[in-house]
Amino acid sequence: MHKIIRVTTIPKSLGGLLKGQLKFMSQHYTIIGVSGEGEGRLDRVAEEENVEVIAVEMTRKITPIQDLKAVLELYKVFKKEKPDIVHSHTPKAGTLSMFAARLARVPNRLHTIAGLPLLEAKGSKRILLDVVEKLTYWCATMIYPNSFGLKDIILENKYTSSKKLKVIANGSSNGIDTSHFDPDLYSNEDKLALRKELKINTEDKVIIYVGRLVKDKGINELVSAFKRICETRNDVKLLLVGIFENDLDPLLPETEKEIKTNSNIIFAGWQTDVRPYFAISDILGFPSYREGFPNVVMQAGAMGIASVVTDINGCNEIVSNKDNGIIVPVKNEEILFESLYKLVENDNMRNDIASRSRASITDRYKNQYVWEELLKEYDSLIK
Structure with missing residues (x-):
């Protein structure tokens, strides 16, 4: 069975932001979740989503030494597991895992953009963050903005070319369970x-x-x-x-x-x-x-x-x-x-x-629809 590794900085994103999605995808592919321990929350993700998980600690701030350690850990995971796809969410996880996945020669390196915090940064910090963003996109083979407006912003800032960009379904990273929110x-x-x-x-x-x-x-x-x-x-x-x-x-x-x-x-x-x-x-x-x-x-x-x-x-x-x-x-x-x-x-x-x-x-954002559209994308990349 083909293998996909999903990466987020913290397990709250893996099990919350993507709630239900990993379980759905595991019916079609071998899914591994990678994130920090998060006080035992990663084990909870494994149980709720019925997938294997691997802990790699990542920070949400700029921490060069810890970031290099995380890249090395991710590289080791990718070389051992040999996934067909590495798909990351959240800014730091995206940068570290896309870099590590490129080094490990993972064929499909996907990153979902769910916002650009750097847009509010100023001066030298903004310059640094722009460089990091471009590096992330360069390492990735595909970038998925989770809204059409975000896709336009990415093009305006010249972070990557339009051929690397695609919005899944009508937008959203995971859609919404409308039977739950009722x-x-x-x-x-x-x-x-x-x-x-x-x-x-x-x-x-x-x-x-x-x-x-x-x-x-x-x-x-x-x-x-x-x-x-x-x-x-x-x-x-x-x-x-x-x-x-x-x-x-x-x-x-x-x-x-x-x-x-x-x-x-x-x-x-x-x-x-x-x-x-x-x-x-x-x-x-x-x-x-x-x-x-x-x-x-x-x-x-x-x-x-x-x-x-x-x-x-x-x-x-x-x-x-x-x-x-x-x-x-x-x-x-x-x-x-x-x-x-x-x-x-x-x-x-x-x-x-x-x-x-x-x-x-x-009418537009049921999570089942978003998952099925993402599955089609995975299928097209792998098969």
């Missing part, structure tokens, strides 16, 4: 119980954000816009579901202070299952600066929520303006505030948008 799974009693637990009144409108609480996700603008909403209404809550990453991308001190002191802002922390939180929410606020193809926007849509997203690749492919959401300019707090406030104030408009949200996802 608002009908939650009864009114379920929703009332969670609202009570979070001290949200039944008549309160809820704006939800799910993801990392960092500057690049537009959290400074979101919290500032919400603060303005609170000046005229006290029946709106901002529900933040995620974690801070102060070592990588800290928020402004005044933003952190507002989150801690504003009684209408509810910090729920990291949640393994975000569906109950979507189920009690009315609006998704997602003012990110950059994305590949954001799962959160697909999840919110599948849960029947009206979304306010920024005009960036991925977001502006999932959301059609004033159809299943509202699109606002990046880093524009004023228009973000106006759009959120409009949906809070105008029940008819919000409900009309929400009524189209789920169908917009189920």
Whole structure:
């Protein structure tokens, strides 16, 4: 049986970002997952996805000595296993595994791009990251941007040629399980119980954000816009579901202070299952600066929520303006505030948008469809 090795920096990506995909592919190929240990999470991926796993520690920062060690470890794995394909996700895993796979002469070296963090970098750091990005693409035989907008950005920055680029299906790295993200799974009693637990009144409108609480996700603008909403209404809550990453991308001190002191802002922390939180929410606020193809926007849509997203690749492919959401300019707090406030104030408009949200996802992004299209790509490369 032909062999494929899938690589991510951390096991949370291997088992979460690609949930279900490795298990599906293992019906057709021998699949091996490679990632860091992640406090035992890699073994959990092996169990849940029913695949073999190999631990190779990789960092998410620029760490030259550790990176060289990881390249050597990956090279040894590839030489021993002799895969037909190495397919990587996440930036650091992509750079290290594509370089190692080229050295090991793996015939098909594939890397999926799910966002370009370097676009927000400046000066010498940006120059360095541009060089690393081009090296990754040079080592790969194919690059899969997970949105059409991201493909355009890659070409604009001249990271590689168009012949190496391809978007699988309609975009997305893994699609979405629309039977899992389904608002009908939650009864009114379920929703009332969670609202009570979070001290949200039944008549309160809820704006939800799910993801990392960092500057690049537009959290400074979101919290500032919400603060303005609170000046005229006290029946709106901002529900933040995620974690801070102060070592990588800290928020402004005044933003952190507002989150801690504003009684209408509810910090729920990291949640393994975000569906109950979507189920009690009315609006998704997602003012990110950059994305590949954001799962959160697909999840919110599948849960029947009206979304306010920024005009960036991925977001502006999932959301059609004033159809299943509202699109606002990046880093524009004023228009973000106006759009959120409009949906809070105008029940008819919000409900009309929400009524189209789920169908917009189920029609285009079911994970089974994405997996089958990727399988066709594997088949064409190997056979």
